[in-house]
Amino acid sequence: MTAAPFPTLPCPDGRPLAVFDIDGVLADVRHRLHHLEARPQRWERFFSAADRDPLLPDGAERLRAALVDHDVIYLMGRPERNRRLTEGWLRRHGLPTQPLLMREDDDYRPARWMKREVLRTLAATRDIVSVLDDDPAVVQVLEADGWPVELATWLPHSSTLRRAQEDTGRT
Numbered sequence: 001m002t003a004a005p006f007p008t009l010p011c012p013d014g015r016p017l018a019v020f021d022i023d024g025v026l027a028d029v030r031h032r033l034h035h036l037e038a039r040p041q042r043w044e045r046f047f048s049a050a051d052r053d054p055l056l057p058d059g060a061e062r063l064r065a066a067l068v069d070h071d072v073i074y075l076m077g078r079p080e081r082n083r084r085l086t087e088g089w090l091r092r093h094g095l096p097t098q099p100l101l102m103r104e105d106d107d108y109r110p111a112r113w114m115k116r117e118v119l120r121t122l123a124a125t126r127d128i129v130s131v132l133d134d135d136p137a138v139v140q141v142l143e144a145d146g147w148p149v150e151l152a153t154w155l156p157h158s159s160t161l162r163r164a165q166e167d168t169g170r171t
């Protein structure tokens with residue numbers, strides 16, 4: 001990453017920081033996973049269909065609870081070019097739209113490495129007390145890096161779904 005992707009992160013009153021993923025935590029991505037099952041994968045259609053994601057009640061409840069006494073920041077692997085769509089979705093569901101940290105459009109690293117770098121940078125100025133993500137690979141890396149991360153389990157991650165489908169196909 002060439003430049004800091006989050007130059008304007010507010011640092012208002014030093015409340016502890018809770019970090020929330022969106023896809024699979026707040027947003028139900030299941031209706032668009034078929035774009036990733038296709039060969040070749042249809043990533044742009046996968047992202048643009050996010051407009052129609054249902055809200056996941058478990059994630060929304062956790063977010064509202066966190067907002068009571070935390071600053072909340074979204075950290076997601078969706079590329080920056082989807083920012084307007086993502087903010088519109090958050091607004092429609094009555095959720096805060098900021099701060100929203102997204103992957104740079106030219107950053108093709110797996111989400112786990114991008115997220116680890118962002119957390120390390122955030123930690124220079126903020127006290128990160130919780131991270132919620134639905135991707136087991138992300139959770140594993142962040143946990144190994146010492147972050148208080150929790151795996152969101154109310155929607156199985158797409159990799160888990162895929163494995164389950166493959167397993168089912170074999171039996």
Ligand SMILES: [Mg+2]
Binds near residue numbers: 134
């Ligand atoms: Mg996710």
